[in-house]
Amino acid sequence: MRIALFITCVNDLAYPQTGIAVTRILRRLGHTVEFPVAQTCCGQMHANTGYRAEAVPMVRGFADTFDGYDAVVAPSGSCTAMIRDQYPRLHPAAASVAGRTYELSELLVDVLGVTDVGAAFAQTVTYHPTCHSLRMLRLGDKPLTLLRHVRGIRLVELDDATECCGFGGTFALKNAAVSTAMLADKCARVRETGAAVLAAADNSCLAHIGGGLDRARSGVRAMHYAEILAMTGHYA
Amino acid sequence: MRHPATPAGVPSTGGGRIRAPLPFPTAARSAVADDQLRANLHRATRTIRGKRVRAVDEVPDWAALRDAGAAIKADVQRRLPELLERFEAAATAAGARVHWARDAAEACRIVVELTRAAGADEVVKVKSMATQEIELNEALAAAGIAAHETDLAELIVQLGDDTPSHILVPAIHYNRTQIRDIFRRRMADAPADLGAEPRELAEAARLHLRRRFLEAKVAVSGANFAVADTGTLVVVESEGNGRMCLTLPQTLISVVGVEKLVPSFADLEVFLQLLPRSSTGERMNPYTSMWTGVTPGDGPQDVHVVLVDNGRSAVLADPVGRSALSCIRCSACLNVCPVYGRAGGHAYGSVYPGPIGAILSPQLTGVADNASLPFASTLCGACADVCPVKIDIPEILVHLRQQAPHPVAERTAMRTLSWIMRSPRRWALALRVARRAAGPLGAWRHRRTGTRTLRRLPWPASAWTRSRDAPLPAPQTFREWWEKQ
Ligand code: SF4
Numbered sequence: 001m002r003i004a005l006f007i008t009c010v011n012d013l014a015y016p017q018t019g020i021a022v023t024r025i026l027r028r029l030g031h032t033v034e035f036p037v038a039q040t041c042c043g044q045m046h047a048n049t050g051y052r053a054e055a056v057p058m059v060r061g062f063a064d065t066f067d068g069y070d071a072v073v074a075p076s077g078s079c080t081a082m083i084r085d086q087y088p089r090l091h092p093a094a095a096s097v098a099g100r101t102y103e104l105s106e107l108l109v110d111v112l113g114v115t116d117v118g119a120a121f122a123q124t125v126t127y128h129p130t131c132h133s134l135r136m137l138r139l140g141d142k143p144l145t146l147l148r149h150v151r152g153i154r155l156v157e158l159d160d161a162t163e164c165c166g167f168g169g170t171f172a173l174k175n176a177a178v179s180t181a182m183l184a185d186k187c188a189r190v191r192e193t194g195a196a197v198l199a200a201a202d203n204s205c206l207a208h209i210g211g212g213l214d215r216a217r218s219g220v221r222a223m224h225y226a227e228i229l230a231m232t233g234h235y236a
Numbered sequence: 237m238r239h240p241a242t243p244a245g246v247p248s249t250g251g252g253r254i255r256a257p258l259p260f261p262t263a264a265r266s267a268v269a270d271d272q273l274r275a276n277l278h279r280a281t282r283t284i285r286g287k288r289v290r291a292v293d294e295v296p297d298w299a300a301l302r303d304a305g306a307a308i309k310a311d312v313q314r315r316l317p318e319l320l321e322r323f324e325a326a327a328t329a330a331g332a333r334v335h336w337a338r339d340a341a342e343a344c345r346i347v348v349e350l351t352r353a354a355g356a357d358e359v360v361k362v363k364s365m366a367t368q369e370i371e372l373n374e375a376l377a378a379a380g381i382a383a384h385e386t387d388l389a390e391l392i393v394q395l396g397d398d399t400p401s402h403i404l405v406p407a408i409h410y411n412r413t414q415i416r417d418i419f420r421r422r423m424a425d426a427p428a429d430l431g432a433e434p435r436e437l438a439e440a441a442r443l444h445l446r447r448r449f450l451e452a453k454v455a456v457s458g459a460n461f462a463v464a465d466t467g468t469l470v471v472v473e474s475e476g477n478g479r480m481c482l483t484l485p486q487t488l489i490s491v492v493g494v495e496k497l498v499p500s501f502a503d504l505e506v507f508l509q510l511l512p513r514s515s516t517g518e519r520m521n522p523y524t525s526m527w528t529g530v531t532p533g534d535g536p537q538d539v540h541v542v543l544v545d546n547g548r549s550a551v552l553a554d555p556v557g558r559s560a561l562s563c564i565r566c567s568a569c570l571n572v573c574p575v576y577g578r579a580g581g582h583a584y585g586s587v588y589p590g591p592i593g594a595i596l597s598p599q600l601t602g603v604a605d606n607a608s609l610p611f612a613s614t615l616c617g618a619c620a621d622v623c624p625v626k627i628d629i630p631e632i633l634v635h636l637r638q639q640a641p642h643p644v645a646e647r648t649a650m651r652t653l654s655w656i657m658r659s660p661r662r663w664a665l666a667l668r669v670a671r672r673a674a675g676p677l678g679a680w681r682h683r684r685t686g687t688r689t690l691r692r693l694p695w696p697a698s699a700w701t702r703s704r705d706a707p708l709p710a711p712q713t714f715r716e717w718w719e720k721q
Pocket of ligand 1: 514562563566568569592619623625
């Protein structure tokens with residue numbers, strides 16, 4: 001199976017460790033991952049902020065770049081949801097590749113049939129299900145199933161887990177006051193768990209929650225769950 | 237009499253209390269700073285949310301009911317003109333008089349004239365969103381007619397010289413002590429030592445209202461549903477005060493948005509299950525009143541229906557946005573909305589707050605007049621999951637954002653970014669430049685704090701760093717790592 005990694009623009013620039021983690025997990029499971037360098041951005045920010053026309057060239061670019069792969073994997077619930085939900089409407093020719101694009105846990109659990117990726121991580125972790133992974137992709141507890149199989153991990157439940165963290169893309173800037181109020185509640189729930197690590201499926205939401213946790217000097221580390229799945233004894 | 241479906245003469249936008257006087261972010265900022273308000277909202281929405289989940293989970297065919305509700309409403313939207321004519325014919329045959337109002341002002345004018353014709357200088361009111369939308373109380377007051385709200389929460393809001401902040405619970409922003417203070421201050425017949433227990437408050441309101449019911453000659457209501465086949469109107473409520481208004485006075489005037497139609501009586505079966513469970517979290521609401529024109533010798537003998545367009549025809553013309561007209565005003569979307577929960581209803585500047593307000597108000601007025609509302613959402617999707625008629629609120633929000641006027645600086649930035657990102661070569665270059673430019677800063681921050689984040693950025697990024705540290709580009713982008721392997 002030809003698997004291509006769609007790293008996403010934010011991860012490429014600021015969170016390369018997440019892409020490295022996805023590559024390591026898939027290689028450890030015996031798969032070859034390709035990285036088509038022509039990839040740029042899924043266009044979500046443009047489409048969701050009212051610039052659909054400006055997003056369409058990116059959608060077309062995505063369809064051209066990832067055509068011919070059996071599966072495209074993205075370490076982002078939100079970008080995957082954009083591709084699956086909006087691409088068929090924005091550019092009908094992108095419908096087929098959109099149907100073959102998976103968020104990491106979907107690829108692992110649904111396509112490859114794996115729940116134990118052979119990871120080890122001796123930390124207390126709490127998991128925040130990001131909104132688009134929860135309500136658009138309906139990931140359910142796939143990421144948690146993967147995390148439960150990590151050796152040494154202590155998973156603690158997050159109160160009000162399904163409530164939005166307040167990021168919302170440009171919402172965080174346009175409605176900073178409400179966004180901050182939502183963030184404060186999310187950070188409080190995270191800290192109540194006593195976890196050392198907050199995991200999620202989207203680095204954009206984690207930049208927001210992690211940024212709030214850092215500002216409060218909470219000591220809680222925000223990590224994409226792929227990075228935990230990539231850990232083995234050697235890396236931890 | 238004019239037909240609302242005739243394009244000529246129907247204004248494309250509506251009037252009344254649906255235009256936000258302040259941009260949402262500005263109004264929300266002061267609301268967020270009000271700790272008491274947030275605490276009141278948090279407590280109240282939590283309680284209703286929990287009740288709704290229990291009431292919905294016990295229905296085995298909830299998914300099928302939602303499908304049916306959505307399908308009936310979509311069908312109504314496809315053939316609204318025909319159904320409206322059918323409703324008019326049936327209601328008229330049953331002894332009601334049907335009036336057509338193109339907009340809020342016309343609807344108010346009709347109600348004022350009818351009230352005057354009945355020789356009344358006061359009316360009792362059943363809780364109704366449509367009359368709040370058209371600002372009927374203000375229009376009546378201007379004509380020297382006193383309007384008395386009889387729904388407990390509407391009464392609280394009215395006595396407090398305030399506006400509703402929730403569809404179902406208009407006084408949700410108050411706690412009991414605040415309500416007791418309003419009653420003591422403004423309700424002439426309230427006992428001086430009135431306490432803040434819900435039972436005491438309800439009793440004071442009951443005595444206060446009882447007098448009004450017995451004296452009133454004219455009642456004004458809305459309707460939750462209007463049945464095209466039979467000309468029947470339906471009001472669903474919890475307190476029974478609505479039923480008093482609907483039965484005691486001689487004259488009954490009902491103001492009904494044209495989207496409230498359902499084709500047949502049998503369709504009510506679906507909505508009378510969906511509405512109470514979604515709204516109050518009850519299996520069935522305590523009072524459901526239905527009336528069809530005039531019943532000789534029983535109840536109001538002078539019955540009027542004012543069918544209001546007020547922007548709805550324009551909404552109907554948009555195939556993506558029109559499903560906002562399916563709304564049955566259950567307010568489930570408000571109760572689960574994290575933005576509503578922090579900002580409260582007044583921040584939306586319209587009688588329709590929360591997620592439904594963010595998609596309905598801008599469509600009724602035209603997006604340019606409510607340009608900030610489609611952005612008053614994180615697109616978290618909690619609203620769409622609970623909506624009993626399956627309105628895809630996030631999709632409509634995104635749709636309306638395309639029509640909103642964009643700030644010039646934002647548009648320039650977005651266009652530039654799109655120009656860079658549509659070219660793999662330009663994007664790769666931009667990544668390299670960003671990574672290099674941030675390199676020394678990131679290294680310095682890392683030495684000092686152990687993380688590559690910034691605590692302060694200049695405007696407009698300061699909107700981020702006021703509450704969150706901001707990430708910097710990594711020392712090596714992913715594609716650089718990939719190439720080096
Ligand atoms: S949009 Fe849906 S959930 Fe919201 S009030 Fe209307 S019917 Fe209820």
